Amino acid sequence: MNERKPVGQQNHMEAAATRNKKPTSKPAKLGRDVQARLGQQLRAMYDDVVNQGVPDRFAELVNRLDGDRKKDAP
């Protein structure tokens, strides 16, 4: 994995890639701050849908099925 060519043998592309690369490839542990931000974004996206409430089609569906059950009841 960590096989490294001597610096002098690196071609330009590789050198550029190395320079631009932040140490992301260490999936060891995310900082708490990063986890918190990811969590915030995830919840914001999710809550965007939750805040739309119950669409009419589902309210009607549940009420209709409930009505059917009552009719069927002995």
Added chain:
Amino acid sequence: MPMDESVRKAVLSAVPSLRAFAISLCGNVDRADDLVQETLLRALANIDSFQPGTNMSAWLFTILRNHFRSEYRKRRREVEDSDGHHAETLKSQPDQYGHVEFREFREALAQLPSDQREALVLVGASGFSYEEAAGICGCAVGTIKSRVNRARTRLAELLHVNSAEDFGPDETTRAVLASGGE
């Protein structure tokens, strides 16, 4: 027996969160709403098997998740057998999902393997405990924990985040900051 009023209310109050979960699974609002509808039909047909006093939300999520696994994934496999298809569906229909501002995050989320995505959403957004999420997914608590960790790590990679400072707002926000700042 007619449905208890409290049961009916519990079912209805779970609907918004069920939809949000379904959208995260399907990546498409129309399909997600169909999934929610089928879930409600199944749940209400089997409402007698719901044990009063247990978590209605978790019960409904379990039905939805199992139904999605058995039906929707089967159907999707007929079209294309890859998780990449999910991401492509999202990209082609950005407006169907909701607001544009979550696009970057949403696309990254869509690239996660589905078992990691569902674990992350259940724990990180739906507010279930690791134990409840394990019950919903039918796996061990440790499995959920590792899926959530892998999901977070992968998300951070996809979004190129190493620290909170790197956590760029998405394009819309960046544009606003660039024009307003300095």
